[in-house]
Amino acid sequence: MILTTNPSSLDLALAELQRAQPGARLVQELAPGVWRVALPQHFYVLAEQWRRQPPIFARHICPVLAEISLPDGDEVISVLQAVIADFVDLVDPSLSFSVQTRLFGVTPLKPFTVNQALAAAMQQQTGAPLDVRQPEQILSVVIHEQMAYLGLSLVIHNLSDWAGGVRRFAREEGQISRAEFKLLEALEVFRITLPPYGLALDLGAAPGGWTRVLHKLQQYITAVDPASLHPSLKQERTIRHKRMTAEEYLAQGADAFDFIVNDMRQDARDSARLMVQYAPYLFPDGAALMTFKLPENGRRAIIKHAFNILQSAYTIADARQLFHNRSEITVYLRRLPITEEVRYKMVRMA
Numbered sequence: 001m002i003l004t005t006n007p008s009s010l011d012l013a014l015a016e017l018q019r020a021q022p023g024a025r026l027v028q029e030l031a032p033g034v035w036r037v038a039l040p041q042h043f044y045v046l047a048e049q050w051r052r053q054p055p056i057f058a059r060h061i062c063p064v065l066a067e068i069s070l071p072d073g074d075e076v077i078s079v080l081q082a083v084i085a086d087f088v089d090l091v092d093p094s095l096s097f098s099v100q101t102r103l104f105g106v107t108p109l110k111p112f113t114v115n116q117a118l119a120a121a122m123q124q125q126t127g128a129p130l131d132v133r134q135p136e137q138i139l140s141v142v143i144h145e146q147m148a149y150l151g152l153s154l155v156i157h158n159l160s161d162w163a164g165g166v167r168r169f170a171r172e173e174g175q176i177s178r179a180e181f182k183l184l185e186a187l188e189v190f191r192i193t194l195p196p197y198g199l200a201l202d203l204g205a206a207p208g209g210w211t212r213v214l215h216k217l218q219q220y221i222t223a224v225d226p227a228s229l230h231p232s233l234k235q236e237r238t239i240r241h242k243r244m245t246a247e248e249y250l251a252q253g254a255d256a257f258d259f260i261v262n263d264m265r266q267d268a269r270d271s272a273r274l275m276v277q278y279a280p281y282l283f284p285d286g287a288a289l290m291t292f293k294l295p296e297n298g299r300r301a302i303i304k305h306a307f308n309i310l311q312s313a314y315t316i317a318d319a320r321q322l323f324h325n326r327s328e329i330t331v332y333l334r335r336l337p338i339t340e341e342v343r344y345k346m347v348r349m350a
């Protein structure tokens with residue numbers, strides 16, 4: 001298969017892979033963070049395992065069912081189209097499909113040309129409907145120099161709906177920070193929908209990218225940060241800025257919220273402790289989203305420790321290193337019902 005990860009997290013993604021599939025090994029790097037991997041078992045064994053319990057650092061996987069050496073010149077497309085015949089029996093004609101092409105190294109091809117040509121061949125030979133927006137099955141094509149690697153899988157088995165997990169958003173007018181993409185991606189990947197006119201708390205809000213995203217989603221926002229928010233947010237009546245630290249806001253007595261987000265630049269374990277202290281201020285079906293800022297070394301132990309702290313007050317619904325995360329991961333939390341036992345653990349952990 002082909003595995004994609006943030007290049008600086010390769011060691012952690014490999015550890016996840018080898019825990020899931022002892023004996024799996026890296027074969028060849030096709031581009032930074034993109035690896036051919038040899039698996040001891042069928043791709044679907046791993047894919048199904050990871051569908052149920054997604055890894056944090058492996059961002060995208062796709063199977064390799066055909067490996068072909070490409071000719072020079074114009075016949076490339078017809079050679080690729082001919083390979084489709086090998087896939088016909090694997091395609092479920094009742095499910096929609098899409099082609100995802102990635103090109104690495106020196107090649108005259110363009111992803112769009114390959115996608116179009118292979119989609120036409122797939123449709124003609126299988127009758128499956130093409131749906132580039134919400135496909136159910138994916139023909140993955142990875143071309144590296146003269147070699148092409150093709151595979152077919154259900155999109156739910158690829159860890160991400162996007163080729164290589166690369167989710168790009170268009171820059172918008174009025175955008176405040178690149179961090180906005182991080183929140184947009186998390187809401188999409190974790191399938192979080194916010195209640196209309198919900199109450200949101202943004203910890204470490206400045207300069208205000210996440211606040212702007214939440215504002216666009218019609219939330220009433222309390223933005224906590226000792227630093228300034230972008231001037232464009234100052235006039236908004238549904239945004240109030242508490243110019244103080246999250247610790248100070250907690251000490252003065254916070255309000256109750258539907259959704260708490262935390263992108264504070266802070267040690268992940270301290271940030272987790274603070275989130276435990278904030279848990280009583282979440283409505284019972286409330287959710288929270290936070291980033292863990294991670295140093296170069298000891299990341300696994302820090303994540304484990306921070307999870308341990310959080311679990312006294314939350315269920316860890318998901319945790320992923322998203323495309324827009326750099327030296328960090330994004331964690332999605334759901335509040336535990338506050339029983340006597342949970343209250344006791346929360347007090348101890350906080």
Ligand SMILES: C[S@@+](CC[C@H](N)C(=O)[O-])C[C@H]1O[C@@H](n2cnc3c(N)ncnc32)[C@H](O)[C@@H]1O
Nearest residue numbers: 177179204206207208209210245246263264265
């Ligand atoms: C990465 S920035 C947040 C970016 C923001 N999410 C956005 O979209 O614009 C981190 C912020 O955390 C704030 N911060 C760090 N420690 C804090 C604390 N204890 N309480 C509140 N804010 C804190 C910093 O002032 C900084 O503005």
